[in-house]
Amino acid sequence: MDSIRYVELSTATLPLATPISDAKVLTGRQRPMTEIVFLFAQIRTEQGFEGLGFSYSKRAGGPAQYAHAREVAADLLGEDPNDIAKVYTKLLWSGASVGRSGVATQAIAALDIALYDLKAKRAGLSLAKFLGSHRDSVRTYNTSGGFLHAPLEEVLARADESLAAGIGGVKIKVGQPDQREDLRRLTAVREHLGPDVPLMVDANQQWDRTSALRMGRAFEEFGLVWIEEPLDAYDAVGHADLARALDTPIATGEMLSSVGEHLALVEHRSADVIQPDAPRIGGITPFLRLAAIADQAGLDLAPHFAMEIHLHLAAAYPREPWVEHFEWLNPLFEERLETVDGRMVVPDRPGLGFTLTDQARAWTTDSVSFGAR
CATH class of the missing domain: 3.20.20.120 (Enolase-like C-terminal domain)
Incomplete structure (x- = not known):
């Protein structure tokens, strides 16, 4: 039996080298896209296993995802990381007043993906x-x-x-x-x-x-x-x-x-x-x-x-x-x-097979943690 002891959330803004336009820009419905905002979730267990997940938003919604994740992430502490479906349902109920789609579930996505990354890493397998x-x-x-x-x-x-x-x-x-x-x-x-x-x-x-x-x-x-x-x-x-x-x-x-x-x-x-x-x-x-x-x-x-x-x-x-x-x-x-x-x-590295760069950390605009590192 393992349990989640630490959760870290961070938000980072990735600038795009060139403003991006698709038909939504040419028809006047959106502005060119100049950046992507990411929500990263890092989870660690009592036995020392770690997982990384992320969600993202283009043009709008990044701060809202981060804000919602901050409200519900502490509910992960003490949970068995094996029970991903159970944990997912708990997080849905934690934010039930804002529904089960859109920003609410996009925020939960980063945590859910991190749990799958962690579980696959513990098994020594790619996801x-x-x-x-x-x-x-x-x-x-x-x-x-x-x-x-x-x-x-x-x-x-x-x-x-x-x-x-x-x-x-x-x-x-x-x-x-x-x-x-x-x-x-x-x-x-x-x-x-x-x-x-x-x-x-x-x-x-x-x-x-x-x-x-x-x-x-x-x-x-x-x-x-x-x-x-x-x-x-x-x-x-x-x-x-x-x-x-x-x-x-x-x-x-x-x-x-x-x-x-x-x-x-x-x-x-x-x-x-x-x-x-x-x-x-x-x-x-x-x-x-x-x-x-x-x-x-x-x-x-x-x-x-x-x-x-x-x-x-x-x-x-x-x-x-x-x-x-x-x-x-x-x-x-x-x-x-x-x-x-x-x-x-498909890489043979365990889990998703990715680690964050120093550049990702340099683009981080805010972070918060829950539990004991």
């Missing part, structure tokens, strides 16, 4: 192996080179760099006010890559139903792996109608923050590819619950962002998945993930 992996590597595609702030020439150059680095596919952003510009960029990228390189597009929820159908039909000739977020994330019926009308698979789910919200996508057959985000959905505990439902429904899986976590979860999914490659988080961690022959290799 993927601990969960029961189906594969030792996962198909991967790059997103960070395909944003709309980048001129076409840069997008093409970044695509070449990704493929040369062993990344298997490329995703570019679409959804601009001028739909002809989307077609121009997509045509150029497909011609540059050739017909055999996996290619995805992401509209970031910026089309209405009519535009999504029109653009989806225009995109059929490009042989896309999927069209991502063509409609508002909560429009399950619209996504379902679109999925039935098009040959190109539909992918969505990254913006949803609970299993319950994802269930509408499953029940309506709104997507061919479901894209949950473990830090957003509330951690690994709810992610695994959703993954079982998605597999039973015959859905493919492509988790959003945070490859450091999602590589392990994708490796444990029964159906051949994809994992999204972003290099943005590299300054936070001492270790790197390997990409070979179009796939991301």
Whole structure:
């Protein structure tokens, strides 16, 4: 029997080298993204085992996540770290007045992920192996080179760099006010890559139903792996109608923050590819619950962002998945993930296999601890 004796929370702000724009910026709904705010949780037990987890927020919500985590983290003290599901439920009830989605569960996610990291480390296994992996590597595609702030020439150059680095596919952003510009960029990228390189597009929820159908039909000739977020994330019926009308698979789910919200996508057959985000959905505990439902429904899986976590979860999914490659988080961690022959290799390091850098600590803006170190 072991018990949790110490919890440390910290929040850090990672600056982005270039302001990032997708269709939400070009349509006037958001400002360019200049930073990402992280919530880190470090947990230590009486027997000396440690775990690291994190959650994050883009543009807004980071301080709220940190504030909620500070309110509930002390309830971990004295609990058996083996009982992750029990602890998760306790944390949900600790913050029950603010609900079971959004900021509340995103704050809990960092703690839940840290507990899984700890448990896998104690077993001496990577998290993927601990969960029961189906594969030792996962198909991967790059997103960070395909944003709309980048001129076409840069997008093409970044695509070449990704493929040369062993990344298997490329995703570019679409959804601009001028739909002809989307077609121009997509045509150029497909011609540059050739017909055999996996290619995805992401509209970031910026089309209405009519535009999504029109653009989806225009995109059929490009042989896309999927069209991502063509409609508002909560429009399950619209996504379902679109999925039935098009040959190109539909992918969505990254913006949803609970299993319950994802269930509408499953029940309506709104997507061919479901894209949950473990830090957003509330951690690994709810992610695994959703993954079982998605597999039973015959859905493919492509988790959003945070490859450091999602590589392990994708490796444990029964159906051949994809994992999204972003290099943005590299300054936070001492270790790197390997990409070979179009796939991301699951590291054999115990747990998630990551430790924080001095730079991550330098970017820390606040921290708090509970219990005895």
